[in-house]
Amino acid sequence: MRNHYESEVGHFEGAICPEVDTFREELEKSVEMVADKKENKILLYCTGGIRCEKASAWFRHHGFSDVNQLHGGIIQYAREVKEQGLTPKFIGKNFVFDERLGERITEDIISECHQCGAPCDDHVNCANDDCHLLFIQCTSCGEKFDNCCTPACQEIFHLPIEEQRRLRKGKIKQDTLSVYRSRLRPDLRKILREGLEKA
Ligand SMILES: [Zn+2]
Ligand SMILES: [Zn+2]
Incomplete structure:
Protein backbone atom coordinates (compact mmCIF):
# COMPACT_ATOMS: atom_id res chain seq x y z
CA MET A 1 0.00 0.00 0.00
CA ILE A 105 16.27 -0.82 7.49
CA THR A 106 19.01 -2.81 5.73
CA GLU A 107 22.27 -1.76 4.08
CA ASP A 108 20.90 -2.66 0.63
CA ILE A 109 20.62 0.26 -1.78
CA ILE A 110 18.00 -0.82 -4.29
CA SER A 111 17.57 2.41 -6.25
CA GLU A 112 19.68 4.79 -8.35
CA CYS A 113 20.40 8.48 -8.54
CA HIS A 114 17.87 9.85 -11.04
CA GLN A 115 20.55 12.03 -12.60
CA CYS A 116 23.61 9.80 -13.02
CA GLY A 117 22.41 6.28 -12.23
CA ALA A 118 24.81 5.65 -9.35
CA PRO A 119 23.45 3.48 -6.55
CA CYS A 120 21.62 5.87 -4.24
CA ASP A 121 18.46 6.00 -2.15
CA ASP A 122 18.49 9.55 -0.84
CA HIS A 123 15.39 11.54 -1.71
CA VAL A 124 15.63 15.31 -2.01
CA ASN A 125 13.30 18.09 -3.05
CA CYS A 126 14.58 20.28 -5.89
CA ALA A 127 16.13 23.42 -4.39
CA ASN A 128 14.18 25.63 -6.80
CA ASP A 129 11.14 26.36 -4.60
CA ASP A 130 8.90 26.70 -7.61
CA CYS A 131 9.70 23.13 -8.65
CA HIS A 132 10.26 21.24 -5.41
CA LEU A 133 10.31 17.97 -7.35
CA LEU A 134 10.89 14.93 -5.12
CA PHE A 135 13.62 12.80 -6.62
CA ILE A 136 16.68 10.70 -5.80
CA GLN A 137 19.99 12.54 -6.00
CA CYS A 138 23.51 11.38 -5.07
CA THR A 139 25.97 13.64 -3.27
CA SER A 140 28.08 14.41 -6.34
CA CYS A 141 25.03 15.32 -8.46
CA GLY A 142 23.83 17.41 -5.52
CA GLU A 143 27.05 19.39 -5.72
CA LYS A 144 27.03 19.58 -9.48
CA PHE A 145 23.42 20.80 -9.72
CA ASP A 146 23.23 22.72 -6.41
CA ASN A 147 20.54 20.28 -5.26
CA CYS A 148 18.35 21.11 -8.27
CA CYS A 149 16.69 18.62 -10.63
CA THR A 150 17.80 20.21 -13.93
CA PRO A 151 20.08 23.03 -15.17
CA ALA A 152 16.88 25.06 -15.77
CA CYS A 153 15.96 24.89 -12.10
CA GLN A 154 19.57 25.53 -11.16
CA GLU A 155 19.52 28.74 -13.18
CA ILE A 156 16.37 29.96 -11.44
CA PHE A 157 17.76 28.92 -8.07
CA HIS A 158 20.71 31.29 -8.63
CA LEU A 159 18.58 34.31 -9.50
CA PRO A 160 18.02 36.96 -6.83
CA ILE A 161 15.02 36.07 -4.69
CA GLU A 162 12.98 39.05 -6.03
CA GLU A 163 13.53 37.84 -9.55
CA GLN A 164 12.42 34.33 -8.57
CA ARG A 165 9.24 35.78 -7.06
CA ARG A 166 8.58 37.81 -10.18
CA LEU A 167 8.91 34.72 -12.35
CA ARG A 168 6.57 32.79 -10.12
CA LYS A 169 3.97 35.55 -10.15
CA GLY A 170 4.14 35.81 -13.90
CA LYS A 171 3.74 32.04 -14.09
CA ILE A 172 6.77 31.92 -16.35
CA LYS A 173 7.65 28.41 -15.46
CA GLN A 174 7.57 26.42 -18.66
CA ASP A 175 11.30 26.01 -18.41
CA THR A 176 11.13 24.11 -15.14
CA LEU A 177 9.71 20.74 -14.29
CA SER A 178 7.05 22.16 -11.97
CA VAL A 179 4.43 20.90 -14.41
CA TYR A 180 5.38 17.39 -13.39
CA ARG A 181 4.74 18.04 -9.74
CA SER A 182 2.45 15.20 -8.88
CA ARG A 183 1.32 12.73 -11.46
CA LEU A 184 4.18 12.36 -13.87
CA ARG A 185 7.71 11.38 -13.12
CA PRO A 186 10.19 13.06 -15.40
CA ASP A 187 13.08 10.95 -16.66
CA LEU A 188 15.84 13.21 -15.38
CA ARG A 189 18.64 11.27 -17.06
CA LYS A 190 16.95 11.65 -20.40
CA ILE A 191 16.33 15.34 -19.80
CA LEU A 192 19.94 15.94 -18.83
CA ARG A 193 21.09 14.08 -21.91
CA GLU A 194 18.75 15.65 -24.43
CA GLY A 195 17.69 18.90 -22.82
CA LEU A 196 14.27 19.90 -21.55
CA GLU A 197 12.77 20.66 -24.95
CA LYS A 198 12.79 17.15 -26.26
CA ALA A 199 11.88 15.46 -22.97
ZN1 LIG B 1 24.10 11.20 -9.26
ZN1 LIG C 1 13.49 21.37 -10.24
Missing part, protein backbone atom coordinates in the same frame (compact mmCIF):
# COMPACT_ATOMS: atom_id res chain seq x y z
CA ARG A 2 2.86 2.34 -0.82
CA ASN A 3 3.50 4.77 -3.63
CA HIS A 4 6.19 4.31 -6.26
CA TYR A 5 8.65 6.71 -4.64
CA GLU A 6 8.29 4.83 -1.35
CA SER A 7 8.70 1.37 -2.88
CA GLU A 8 11.57 2.56 -5.05
CA VAL A 9 13.92 2.82 -2.07
CA GLY A 10 12.57 -0.03 0.03
CA HIS A 11 10.08 -2.89 -0.03
CA PHE A 12 9.44 -6.36 1.34
CA GLU A 13 11.15 -9.16 -0.57
CA GLY A 14 8.82 -10.35 -3.31
CA ALA A 15 6.22 -7.67 -2.65
CA ILE A 16 3.89 -6.47 -5.38
CA CYS A 17 4.68 -2.77 -5.80
CA PRO A 18 2.27 -0.93 -8.11
CA GLU A 19 3.59 2.06 -10.04
CA VAL A 20 1.28 4.66 -8.56
CA ASP A 21 1.53 8.15 -7.14
CA THR A 22 -1.34 8.16 -4.65
CA PHE A 23 -3.05 5.84 -2.18
CA ARG A 24 -6.28 6.14 -4.11
CA GLU A 25 -4.62 4.80 -7.26
CA GLU A 26 -2.90 2.17 -5.16
CA LEU A 27 -6.24 0.77 -3.99
CA GLU A 28 -7.63 0.48 -7.50
CA LYS A 29 -4.50 -0.89 -9.11
CA SER A 30 -3.61 -3.44 -6.42
CA VAL A 31 -7.05 -5.07 -6.47
CA GLU A 32 -6.76 -5.34 -10.27
CA MET A 33 -3.27 -6.80 -10.10
CA VAL A 34 -4.33 -9.74 -7.94
CA ALA A 35 -7.89 -10.09 -9.26
CA ASP A 36 -7.34 -13.80 -10.01
CA LYS A 37 -6.08 -14.55 -6.49
CA LYS A 38 -9.19 -14.00 -4.38
CA GLU A 39 -8.66 -17.22 -2.42
CA ASN A 40 -4.98 -16.53 -1.71
CA LYS A 41 -3.62 -15.18 1.52
CA ILE A 42 -3.11 -11.44 1.10
CA LEU A 43 -0.73 -9.52 3.35
CA LEU A 44 -0.94 -5.76 3.12
CA TYR A 45 1.66 -3.37 4.47
CA CYS A 46 2.19 0.36 4.61
CA THR A 47 4.35 2.86 6.47
CA GLY A 48 2.60 3.01 9.85
CA GLY A 49 -0.42 0.74 9.46
CA ILE A 50 -3.05 3.42 8.85
CA ARG A 51 -3.53 2.93 5.09
CA CYS A 52 -3.97 -0.81 5.61
CA GLU A 53 -7.03 -0.26 7.78
CA LYS A 54 -8.79 1.17 4.77
CA ALA A 55 -7.15 -1.16 2.27
CA SER A 56 -8.06 -4.38 4.06
CA ALA A 57 -11.73 -3.37 4.10
CA TRP A 58 -11.43 -2.53 0.39
CA PHE A 59 -9.96 -5.95 -0.43
CA ARG A 60 -12.67 -7.76 1.54
CA HIS A 61 -15.29 -5.68 -0.21
CA HIS A 62 -13.84 -6.94 -3.51
CA GLY A 63 -14.26 -10.57 -2.51
CA PHE A 64 -10.84 -11.47 -1.11
CA SER A 65 -11.32 -14.03 1.64
CA ASP A 66 -8.00 -14.09 3.50
CA VAL A 67 -6.88 -10.49 3.98
CA ASN A 68 -4.17 -9.71 6.53
CA GLN A 69 -2.29 -6.56 7.39
CA LEU A 70 0.98 -5.62 9.03
CA HIS A 71 -0.19 -3.89 12.20
CA GLY A 72 1.89 -0.85 13.05
CA GLY A 73 3.36 -0.89 9.55
CA ILE A 74 7.01 -0.97 8.56
CA ILE A 75 7.88 1.41 11.40
CA GLN A 76 6.84 -1.08 14.07
CA TYR A 77 8.14 -4.04 12.07
CA ALA A 78 11.61 -2.48 11.90
CA ARG A 79 11.57 -1.83 15.64
CA GLU A 80 10.51 -5.38 16.51
CA VAL A 81 12.98 -7.02 14.12
CA LYS A 82 15.76 -4.99 15.68
CA GLU A 83 14.70 -5.80 19.25
CA GLN A 84 14.52 -9.49 18.49
CA GLY A 85 17.76 -9.53 16.49
CA LEU A 86 16.07 -10.96 13.37
CA THR A 87 17.06 -10.39 9.73
CA PRO A 88 14.55 -8.00 8.15
CA LYS A 89 12.53 -9.18 5.16
CA PHE A 90 12.11 -5.52 4.28
CA ILE A 91 15.11 -4.40 2.25
CA GLY A 92 16.43 -0.88 1.80
CA LYS A 93 14.95 2.23 3.29
CA ASN A 94 11.58 3.00 4.81
CA PHE A 95 10.49 6.27 3.20
CA VAL A 96 8.92 8.59 5.77
CA PHE A 97 7.76 12.18 5.47
CA ASP A 98 10.04 13.80 7.98
CA GLU A 99 13.24 15.72 7.37
CA ARG A 100 15.22 12.48 6.93
CA LEU A 101 12.91 11.30 4.12
CA GLY A 102 13.71 7.73 5.10
CA GLU A 103 14.86 5.35 7.78
CA ARG A 104 17.44 2.75 6.79
Whole structure:
Protein backbone atom coordinates (compact mmCIF):
# COMPACT_ATOMS: atom_id res chain seq x y z
CA MET A 1 0.00 0.00 0.00
CA ARG A 2 2.86 2.34 -0.82
CA ASN A 3 3.50 4.77 -3.63
CA HIS A 4 6.19 4.31 -6.26
CA TYR A 5 8.65 6.71 -4.64
CA GLU A 6 8.29 4.83 -1.35
CA SER A 7 8.70 1.37 -2.88
CA GLU A 8 11.57 2.56 -5.05
CA VAL A 9 13.92 2.82 -2.07
CA GLY A 10 12.57 -0.03 0.03
CA HIS A 11 10.08 -2.89 -0.03
CA PHE A 12 9.44 -6.36 1.34
CA GLU A 13 11.15 -9.16 -0.57
CA GLY A 14 8.82 -10.35 -3.31
CA ALA A 15 6.22 -7.67 -2.65
CA ILE A 16 3.89 -6.47 -5.38
CA CYS A 17 4.68 -2.77 -5.80
CA PRO A 18 2.27 -0.93 -8.11
CA GLU A 19 3.59 2.06 -10.04
CA VAL A 20 1.28 4.66 -8.56
CA ASP A 21 1.53 8.15 -7.14
CA THR A 22 -1.34 8.16 -4.65
CA PHE A 23 -3.05 5.84 -2.18
CA ARG A 24 -6.28 6.14 -4.11
CA GLU A 25 -4.62 4.80 -7.26
CA GLU A 26 -2.90 2.17 -5.16
CA LEU A 27 -6.24 0.77 -3.99
CA GLU A 28 -7.63 0.48 -7.50
CA LYS A 29 -4.50 -0.89 -9.11
CA SER A 30 -3.61 -3.44 -6.42
CA VAL A 31 -7.05 -5.07 -6.47
CA GLU A 32 -6.76 -5.34 -10.27
CA MET A 33 -3.27 -6.80 -10.10
CA VAL A 34 -4.33 -9.74 -7.94
CA ALA A 35 -7.89 -10.09 -9.26
CA ASP A 36 -7.34 -13.80 -10.01
CA LYS A 37 -6.08 -14.55 -6.49
CA LYS A 38 -9.19 -14.00 -4.38
CA GLU A 39 -8.66 -17.22 -2.42
CA ASN A 40 -4.98 -16.53 -1.71
CA LYS A 41 -3.62 -15.18 1.52
CA ILE A 42 -3.11 -11.44 1.10
CA LEU A 43 -0.73 -9.52 3.35
CA LEU A 44 -0.94 -5.76 3.12
CA TYR A 45 1.66 -3.37 4.47
CA CYS A 46 2.19 0.36 4.61
CA THR A 47 4.35 2.86 6.47
CA GLY A 48 2.60 3.01 9.85
CA GLY A 49 -0.42 0.74 9.46
CA ILE A 50 -3.05 3.42 8.85
CA ARG A 51 -3.53 2.93 5.09
CA CYS A 52 -3.97 -0.81 5.61
CA GLU A 53 -7.03 -0.26 7.78
CA LYS A 54 -8.79 1.17 4.77
CA ALA A 55 -7.15 -1.16 2.27
CA SER A 56 -8.06 -4.38 4.06
CA ALA A 57 -11.73 -3.37 4.10
CA TRP A 58 -11.43 -2.53 0.39
CA PHE A 59 -9.96 -5.95 -0.43
CA ARG A 60 -12.67 -7.76 1.54
CA HIS A 61 -15.29 -5.68 -0.21
CA HIS A 62 -13.84 -6.94 -3.51
CA GLY A 63 -14.26 -10.57 -2.51
CA PHE A 64 -10.84 -11.47 -1.11
CA SER A 65 -11.32 -14.03 1.64
CA ASP A 66 -8.00 -14.09 3.50
CA VAL A 67 -6.88 -10.49 3.98
CA ASN A 68 -4.17 -9.71 6.53
CA GLN A 69 -2.29 -6.56 7.39
CA LEU A 70 0.98 -5.62 9.03
CA HIS A 71 -0.19 -3.89 12.20
CA GLY A 72 1.89 -0.85 13.05
CA GLY A 73 3.36 -0.89 9.55
CA ILE A 74 7.01 -0.97 8.56
CA ILE A 75 7.88 1.41 11.40
CA GLN A 76 6.84 -1.08 14.07
CA TYR A 77 8.14 -4.04 12.07
CA ALA A 78 11.61 -2.48 11.90
CA ARG A 79 11.57 -1.83 15.64
CA GLU A 80 10.51 -5.38 16.51
CA VAL A 81 12.98 -7.02 14.12
CA LYS A 82 15.76 -4.99 15.68
CA GLU A 83 14.70 -5.80 19.25
CA GLN A 84 14.52 -9.49 18.49
CA GLY A 85 17.76 -9.53 16.49
CA LEU A 86 16.07 -10.96 13.37
CA THR A 87 17.06 -10.39 9.73
CA PRO A 88 14.55 -8.00 8.15
CA LYS A 89 12.53 -9.18 5.16
CA PHE A 90 12.11 -5.52 4.28
CA ILE A 91 15.11 -4.40 2.25
CA GLY A 92 16.43 -0.88 1.80
CA LYS A 93 14.95 2.23 3.29
CA ASN A 94 11.58 3.00 4.81
CA PHE A 95 10.49 6.27 3.20
CA VAL A 96 8.92 8.59 5.77
CA PHE A 97 7.76 12.18 5.47
CA ASP A 98 10.04 13.80 7.98
CA GLU A 99 13.24 15.72 7.37
CA ARG A 100 15.22 12.48 6.93
CA LEU A 101 12.91 11.30 4.12
CA GLY A 102 13.71 7.73 5.10
CA GLU A 103 14.86 5.35 7.78
CA ARG A 104 17.44 2.75 6.79
CA ILE A 105 16.27 -0.82 7.49
CA THR A 106 19.01 -2.81 5.73
CA GLU A 107 22.27 -1.76 4.08
CA ASP A 108 20.90 -2.66 0.63
CA ILE A 109 20.62 0.26 -1.78
CA ILE A 110 18.00 -0.82 -4.29
CA SER A 111 17.57 2.41 -6.25
CA GLU A 112 19.68 4.79 -8.35
CA CYS A 113 20.40 8.48 -8.54
CA HIS A 114 17.87 9.85 -11.04
CA GLN A 115 20.55 12.03 -12.60
CA CYS A 116 23.61 9.80 -13.02
CA GLY A 117 22.41 6.28 -12.23
CA ALA A 118 24.81 5.65 -9.35
CA PRO A 119 23.45 3.48 -6.55
CA CYS A 120 21.62 5.87 -4.24
CA ASP A 121 18.46 6.00 -2.15
CA ASP A 122 18.49 9.55 -0.84
CA HIS A 123 15.39 11.54 -1.71
CA VAL A 124 15.63 15.31 -2.01
CA ASN A 125 13.30 18.09 -3.05
CA CYS A 126 14.58 20.28 -5.89
CA ALA A 127 16.13 23.42 -4.39
CA ASN A 128 14.18 25.63 -6.80
CA ASP A 129 11.14 26.36 -4.60
CA ASP A 130 8.90 26.70 -7.61
CA CYS A 131 9.70 23.13 -8.65
CA HIS A 132 10.26 21.24 -5.41
CA LEU A 133 10.31 17.97 -7.35
CA LEU A 134 10.89 14.93 -5.12
CA PHE A 135 13.62 12.80 -6.62
CA ILE A 136 16.68 10.70 -5.80
CA GLN A 137 19.99 12.54 -6.00
CA CYS A 138 23.51 11.38 -5.07
CA THR A 139 25.97 13.64 -3.27
CA SER A 140 28.08 14.41 -6.34
CA CYS A 141 25.03 15.32 -8.46
CA GLY A 142 23.83 17.41 -5.52
CA GLU A 143 27.05 19.39 -5.72
CA LYS A 144 27.03 19.58 -9.48
CA PHE A 145 23.42 20.80 -9.72
CA ASP A 146 23.23 22.72 -6.41
CA ASN A 147 20.54 20.28 -5.26
CA CYS A 148 18.35 21.11 -8.27
CA CYS A 149 16.69 18.62 -10.63
CA THR A 150 17.80 20.21 -13.93
CA PRO A 151 20.08 23.03 -15.17
CA ALA A 152 16.88 25.06 -15.77
CA CYS A 153 15.96 24.89 -12.10
CA GLN A 154 19.57 25.53 -11.16
CA GLU A 155 19.52 28.74 -13.18
CA ILE A 156 16.37 29.96 -11.44
CA PHE A 157 17.76 28.92 -8.07
CA HIS A 158 20.71 31.29 -8.63
CA LEU A 159 18.58 34.31 -9.50
CA PRO A 160 18.02 36.96 -6.83
CA ILE A 161 15.02 36.07 -4.69
CA GLU A 162 12.98 39.05 -6.03
CA GLU A 163 13.53 37.84 -9.55
CA GLN A 164 12.42 34.33 -8.57
CA ARG A 165 9.24 35.78 -7.06
CA ARG A 166 8.58 37.81 -10.18
CA LEU A 167 8.91 34.72 -12.35
CA ARG A 168 6.57 32.79 -10.12
CA LYS A 169 3.97 35.55 -10.15
CA GLY A 170 4.14 35.81 -13.90
CA LYS A 171 3.74 32.04 -14.09
CA ILE A 172 6.77 31.92 -16.35
CA LYS A 173 7.65 28.41 -15.46
CA GLN A 174 7.57 26.42 -18.66
CA ASP A 175 11.30 26.01 -18.41
CA THR A 176 11.13 24.11 -15.14
CA LEU A 177 9.71 20.74 -14.29
CA SER A 178 7.05 22.16 -11.97
CA VAL A 179 4.43 20.90 -14.41
CA TYR A 180 5.38 17.39 -13.39
CA ARG A 181 4.74 18.04 -9.74
CA SER A 182 2.45 15.20 -8.88
CA ARG A 183 1.32 12.73 -11.46
CA LEU A 184 4.18 12.36 -13.87
CA ARG A 185 7.71 11.38 -13.12
CA PRO A 186 10.19 13.06 -15.40
CA ASP A 187 13.08 10.95 -16.66
CA LEU A 188 15.84 13.21 -15.38
CA ARG A 189 18.64 11.27 -17.06
CA LYS A 190 16.95 11.65 -20.40
CA ILE A 191 16.33 15.34 -19.80
CA LEU A 192 19.94 15.94 -18.83
CA ARG A 193 21.09 14.08 -21.91
CA GLU A 194 18.75 15.65 -24.43
CA GLY A 195 17.69 18.90 -22.82
CA LEU A 196 14.27 19.90 -21.55
CA GLU A 197 12.77 20.66 -24.95
CA LYS A 198 12.79 17.15 -26.26
CA ALA A 199 11.88 15.46 -22.97
ZN1 LIG B 1 24.10 11.20 -9.26
ZN1 LIG C 1 13.49 21.37 -10.24
